Amino acid sequence: MTSQSHLRRSIISLARRPLLPLATALLLPLALCACGGDGNGGGEDRLRVVATTTQIGDFARRVGGDRIRLTVLLHASQDAHDFEPQASQIRALAEADAVLVNGLGLDAFVDAAVRQSDAKVVTVTQGARTRASSAAADKIDPHVWFDVANAKRMVENIRDALSAADPANASSYEQNAAAYLAELDALDQSVRDAIAAIPQACRKLVTDHEVLGYYAQAYGLEFVGSVVPSTSSEASASAADVAGIVRRIRELGVPAVFAEASGNPDLVRQVGREAGVKVVDGLYGDSLGPPGSDGATYVDMMRSNTAKIVAALRPCGA
Numbered sequence: 001m002t003s004q005s006h007l008r009r010s011i012i013s014l015a016r017r018p019l020l021p022l023a024t025a026l027l028l029p030l031a032l033c034a035c036g037g038d039g040n041g042g043g044e045d046r047l048r049v050v051a052t053t054t055q056i057g058d059f060a061r062r063v064g065g066d067r068i069r070l071t072v073l074l075h076a077s078q079d080a081h082d083f084e085p086q087a088s089q090i091r092a093l094a095e096a097d098a099v100l101v102n103g104l105g106l107d108a109f110v111d112a113a114v115r116q117s118d119a120k121v122v123t124v125t126q127g128a129r130t131r132a133s134s135a136a137a138d139k140i141d142p143h144v145w146f147d148v149a150n151a152k153r154m155v156e157n158i159r160d161a162l163s164a165a166d167p168a169n170a171s172s173y174e175q176n177a178a179a180y181l182a183e184l185d186a187l188d189q190s191v192r193d194a195i196a197a198i199p200q201a202c203r204k205l206v207t208d209h210e211v212l213g214y215y216a217q218a219y220g221l222e223f224v225g226s227v228v229p230s231t232s233s234e235a236s237a238s239a240a241d242v243a244g245i246v247r248r249i250r251e252l253g254v255p256a257v258f259a260e261a262s263g264n265p266d267l268v269r270q271v272g273r274e275a276g277v278k279v280v281d282g283l284y285g286d287s288l289g290p291p292g293s294d295g296a297t298y299v300d301m302m303r304s305n306t307a308k309i310v311a312a313l314r315p316c317g318a
């Protein structure tokens, strides 16, 4: 066995360990590049890409495949609004060829780090249809990916950015993106079909923070409000806010309230109790779920959220 295959084998066994420490995970791409070219685009000349959020990371993985070395800053089930990169992640940012960001106020935490590097910063939400926050009309809601049409735009922007930075692999990025965009078209239709099964009068959403405004707008639900009246989970709810949302839930006959996997469900539970409606846990909001969960990828997350929403809202008034 050559030393190279020894190295490959040790990397494979490392990758199979269930609880890979983050520092090791970040070093893994460096170790992989020591394998040299394998005719499959893997090698030390691969494009170094950093994605801020888990959704952008998933899109980049689908478009870049094994032709890029990808680092995703946010972890599964992590709140995006109060994130601070670790020292090792700041190093990855400094060494990146391209940094893929949401750019709508969700990931300003990378600004200082990329300012000191030569990395090209790509705002992948460029051209997405945006909406203002219900709670603050002067703020753009950053959760654009919950409209699949916007997710497609993000994928197209990632495809174009990778192709521009690495023209030799442009046809591969083009093919991967085309296949994934077709999957997203099917996903969009399946969400539409699922929501159509909910009676119109029951299509009313109340979430933890204002995370599903785009979803409501794209798929024909009424966004009644959020327990924390902000597009940032860093905000807090006053007693008057809680009383207000409880009153609206009762007045509008909202069937259920949704807590997020990346947040603390206590306040949502309190609102559910006071309003006398059921509380649905585990909606994927700011981040995807961990590998193996029903929200491990963007497509999984959208399907899982839609299934929970349909199950909770459909029997309203029954």
Ligand SMILES: [Zn+2]
Pocket: 080, 081, 143, 209, 210, 211, 231, 232, 233, 285, 286
């Ligand atoms: Zn959020």
